Amino acid sequence: MIFIGLGSSIGNAEKIFHSAEQALESLNIHVINKSNILKNPPYGGVAENEFSNAVWQIETDRTSKELLKTLQQVESEHERIREKRWSDRTLDLDILIFHDEVLKTKDLTIPHPGIANRRFVLEPLSELVDENFEIPTLGALGNLFDHE
Numbered sequence: 001m002i003f004i005g006l007g008s009s010i011g012n013a014e015k016i017f018h019s020a021e022q023a024l025e026s027l028n029i030h031v032i033n034k035s036n037i038l039k040n041p042p043y044g045g046v047a048e049n050e051f052s053n054a055v056w057q058i059e060t061d062r063t064s065k066e067l068l069k070t071l072q073q074v075e076s077e078h079e080r081i082r083e084k085r086w087s088d089r090t091l092d093l094d095i096l097i098f099h100d101e102v103l104k105t106k107d108l109t110i111p112h113p114g115i116a117n118r119r120f121v122l123e124p125l126s127e128l129v130d131e132n133f134e135i136p137t138l139g140a141l142g143n144l145f146d147h148e
Contacts, residue, residue, distance in 0.1 A: 002099065003128070004071065005112070005121050006054045007092035013037060013052030016078060016091050023074045024058070029067070033057040035124030042088075049088050055096065055124035064098040068108050071095065096121060100136045111136050 008016050014037065021031050035055045042051060060067060071093040078091040096112045103110040115121050115135055 002058050003096040004056050004058055005094040005096050007051050008090060009049040009051045009088040010090045020074055020091055023077060027070055029058055029060040031056050031058055033128050035127040038120055038124055040120040053120040055128060057128050064095060064101055064110055067095060102136060
């Protein structure tokens with residue numbers, strides 16, 4: 001299973017997420033399940049606007065590194081500007097889980113290292129998986145539903 005996290009704090013998140021879905025589908029990345037959109041206060045002490053967040057389950061035959069490049073391309077097409085970490089943005093697309101892959105490079109860490117500490121990821125993710133779902137290799141964290 002592949003899960004991506006979405007975030008937006010500039011513009012109409014519903015429209016932006018819909019546009020992102022169309023862009024992904026046109027690139028042969030299929031959204032097969034979506035959480036509800038969750039409204040959240042800004043994270044990281046930089047952004048000023050409320051965030052809208054969601055998690056999608058997708059299917060693709062791309063590798064995780066190819067998927068990262070594609071997601072960054074879709075972000076750019078939606079006027080994502082990368083000036084300061086955790087700043088407001090039109091669209092943020094993060095790979096959260098990529099099957100059972102465990103990877104840590106300069107550009108990509110899978111599973112996403114922030115999953116366990118972010119309610120705005122855990123809550124939407126819990127809508128898409130059953131109670132036995134475990135985040136790959138998070139060891140002590142184990143079961144997703146232990147963190148509600």
